[in-house]
Amino acid sequence: MQTQTENQTGTHWLAALDGEARGLVAAVDVHPDAGRLFGGTIDTEGYIHYLIQTYHYARWSTPILGEAGERLKRLGRHPELAELLVQKAGEERGHERWLLSDLANLGCPRERVEEAAHRPAVDAYVGWNFFTSRSGVPTAVLGTAYVLEYLSQTRAGVAAERLQAAASIPNIHKSVTFLRSHGALDGDHVAEMARILGRLTDSEDQAAILFSARATRSLYPCIFREGGPNRLTPEG
Ligand SMILES: [Fe+2]
Numbered sequence: 424m425q426t427q428t429e430n431q432t433g434t435h436w437l438a439a440l441d442g443e444a445r446g447l448v449a450a451v452d453v454h455p456d457a458g459r460l461f462g463g464t465i466d467t468e469g470y471i472h473y474l475i476q477t478y479h480y481a482r483w484s485t486p487i488l489g490e491a492g493e494r495l496k497r498l499g500r501h502p503e504l505a506e507l508l509v510q511k512a513g514e515e516r517g518h519e520r521w522l523l524s525d526l527a528n529l530g531c532p533r534e535r536v537e538e539a540a541h542r543p544a545v546d547a548y549v550g551w552n553f554f555t556s557r558s559g560v561p562t563a564v565l566g567t568a569y570v571l572e573y574l575s576q577t578r579a580g581v582a583a584e585r586l587q588a589a590a591s592i593p594n595i596h597k598s599v600t601f602l603r604s605h606g607a608l609d610g611d612h613v614a615e616m617a618r619i620l621g622r623l624t625d626s627e628d629q630a631a632i633l634f635s636a637r638a639t640r641s642l643y644p645c646i647f648r649e650g651g652p653n654r655l656t657p658e659g
């Protein structure tokens with residue numbers, strides 16, 4: 424049962440979480456290469472760079488979310504959020520295979536993907552989220568999930584359509600599975616998270632979730648290529 428005050432608190436803190444998500448969308452919109460991706464005008468190497476870097480963080484989504492959920496259960500805290508984390512771990516399972524398939528259809532074999540250098544933001548993202556999952560405040564991972572799924576809901580499906588319409592990347596129609604699938608799924612996922620997180624009144628967990636949302640908002644734009652098509656960084 425929630426009091427009037429708790430309801431107001433829930434609304435207020437969710438508005439702050441939405442603010443982080445909108446901030447991430449705004450940040451990618453002004454980043455040159457991210458803007459080109461979501462506008463459908465990115466070149467082949469830039470798109471391959473994006474998919475490779477995404478692979479190197481998305482491959483850890485299931486263990487990060489799942490371990491956070493299991494630890495929260497063991498701690499006996501927030502059973503509904505523990506269930507949500509475990510459910511989301513299941514939802515993310517295998518998404519890295521969409522990336523490998525999209526990359527293979529672009530002529531980029533798995534060995535090249537595995538050997539590619541990671542952007543520092545990718546390592547920071549993976550390290551931070553494993554830290555909160557395994558030994559920080561485990562609910563924090565939901566802040567990361569929220570802003571990334573919000574970005575997906577607003578930009579991923581449109582990006583897939585625009586990339587296909589532009590058709591400037593060879594074989595692009597077989598290489599947008601990751602973007603297209605997330606655009607289709609993540610609208611419902613964001614709505615579900617907002618509904619469940621709106622009931623969270625614990626201020627320590629709210630702060631941890633907001634902190635991870637902010638960290639991901641800051642890191643994510645830096646997974647993209649710097650400087651655009653004229654300053655390629657070799658991927659190996
Ligand atoms: Fe995913």
Ligand SMILES: [Fe+2]
Binds near residue numbers: 514572608609
């Ligand atoms: Fe999702």
